[in-house]
Amino acid sequence: MFGRRKLSKHLLPWHEEIAPRLADIPLFDGLKPRAFEDITPHIEWITLPGGRTLMHEGEIGDALYLVATGALGVLVSDEDGRQEILTKITAGGTVGEMSLITDEPRSATLVALRDTELFRIEEDPFNDLKKKHPQIIENLLGVVARRLAETTRREDTVHKVKNFCIIPAAASVPCTDLVNQIEEELKRRGSAAYLCRDEQRTESSDWFRRIEKNHDFVLYHAHPRADAWTRLCLRQADRIFLLIGKTAQSHKSRLTQLLMNRYRNQVELVFLQRDEAEMPQTRKRWLDEFKSRHHHHVRIGNKRDIQRLTRHITGDAVGLVLGGGGARGFAHLGVIRALREKGIHFDMLGGTSMGAIVAAGLGCEWKDDELEERMREAFVKMDPLNDYTVPRIALIRGRKVTALLKETFGDRSIEDLWRHYFCVSSDLTAGKTAVHRRGELWRALRASVAIPGILPPVARNGHVLVDGAVMNNFPADIMAEFGRGPIIGIDVEGNHTVTAERNTAEESNWRTMDALKPTDPGIINVLMRAGTVNSEAQSKQSRQHVDIYFVPPVDNIGIRDWTAFDQAIEAGYEHAQGVIERVPGLFEF
Helix, strand or coil: CHHHHCCCEEECCCCCCHHHHHHCCHHHCCCCCCHHHHHHHHCEEEEECCCCEEECCCCECCEEEEEEECEEEEEEECCCCCEEEEEEEECCCEECHHHHHHCCECCCEEEECCCEEEEEEEHHHHHHHHHHCCHHHHHHHHHHHHHHHHCCCHHHHCCCCCEEEEEECCCCCCCHHHHHHHHHHHHHHCCEEEECCHHHHHCCHHHHHHHHHCCCEEEEECCCCCCHHHHHHHHHCCEEEEEECCCCCCCCCHHHHHHHHHCHHHEEEEEEECCCCCCCCCCHHHHHHHCCCCEEEEECCCHHHHHHHHHHHHCCCCEEEECCCHHHHHHHHHHHHHHHHCCCCCCEEEEECHHHHHHHHHHCCCCHHHHHHHHHHHHHHCCCCCCECCCCCCCECCHHHHHHHHHHHCCCEHHHCCCEEEEEEEECCCCEEEEECCCEHHHHHHHHCCCCCCCCCEEECCEEEEEHHHCCCCCHHHHHHCCCCCEEEECCCCCCCCCCCCCCCCCCCHHHHHHCCCCCCCHHHHHHHHHHHHHHHHHHHHHHHCCEEECCCCCCCCCCCHHHHHHHHHHHHHHHHHHHHHCCCCCCC
16 A cells, blocks of 8 residues: 555645645536535545655555646556656546546556655545545546547647756766756746755745746756755656766766666756767767667757757657658658758658658758758669569669668767657568667668568568568657657658559560560569558558648659659659648647
8 A cells, every 4th residue: 555655644634725725626626615524534645755656557556646736657668668658647637546446457657757745535435425426426537538538639649848857967067058048948938947056945845836837847957966956856857857978977876876766767868969079979878777768969059959959848849750652752852841941840750761761861960952962872873772683582682772871871870860760660570660769770771671572671689670661651650659749741652552554464474574564563563562552551540640741742753763853852842832831830839
């Protein structure tokens, strides 16, 4: 039981001050004042310090909890056993009602994201209250219905935060300028409180609650040591940004051990880079230790980096998803050019196959001209799909594709791109989509473009990986899981069908090869279509996660027609301009 976890618990006598706090909770909405005289004798007031666990997944529910102040994070385990924050429950929310209704074990682990006050009602008294005040049952059904609806609404997947903490990993980390710039950016987006004074730690919980209530954002600046002020900042924060300097710092200090042991799910790593750095340097041991889903690269003197980090903080980071489609993917370049001319920024990048390659170029911070020239050099001048071989594994040897990717992206790792990046391949061994978020960039791209039967698959840890389009050609659903902000999608698959203008013999021999016309379905087109047809249903479902959707008219471009490079770019550019002109205020997010 929760009370045995040595956390402070106070029995509340009936007094006038507590009635408004209970009345603000939806579960008690509409109850008459005298009803609270029956409720309060059964309520326990619990203070849960930030980082502490309220309940574990699989436990049997024996009480209902009401969040008075603070916030709880709902954690679920992924396939690797790593816990991730699915959503959060803020003041007025209820916890544990489903277990009381169904008698099923807890379905998730709940952790205090910051210092949190809760009202607890044990199961038997709660059942008695429901009988005496039927309005509670109606309200409870409404709470459950809203929660179920929220799990299916796109907008509720964006995890907005209000309280966050910035903390340097060591005293040598320069952070004052960075924090000041972030504070300025926050004030452009609303009212922001900046708390950095040690004496504020003696203030009451009501004082902190008023600060939070009266501001859009609350920025806590903690010390680079595990002292009392730092511990308070960590307990108050929904999200923690740990600043790691350009010189080596220990990831085994008391502070980092505290973060890993109690706040791991809330920590995001911020690697500070040289202002003139062309490619960021990641301290991979920090990623290995924290296993954080998000990390950031910031040049303190680079305003765009500061703005990008701030958008991640406020839940306004823009995600760009690029679908696969062979040569049709050059249309991505035209749409991207039009969006950049409009001043649109891309904070997170994801893609499949050709879309993954273009997105990787954006992650390298290539300008439009450089991006287009590199794509032209790699595909139009080189044609990576013409080194045919005896088809024991695939029609194409694959050496040209591998050499091209290595030459284009060098020895970059995915985690060393300036922006958050992922690409997908299809894991034939496990029968699921593989998401690449770390490791050698060229190798991940090689897996993402390995069309079955055309290019040899990629082997990784005993698994066979092929083109991501086999299972997920438009991975907007994966981008949405990050819950960081609006998503822009560019889908170039089009009406990707295989047709023939005449009947041909249902066999393959030298005579039928001589009789083939350009409009007939050749072996490459047939294999490409066969290898990706099953992802159409997944792509349609993924489109539901997109806030702005571009579909350039590229059906007339063959998926291997590299010579249509300029035509595809122009089609994408004109399409994007038309969409922007037709929908004023399209990017007001």
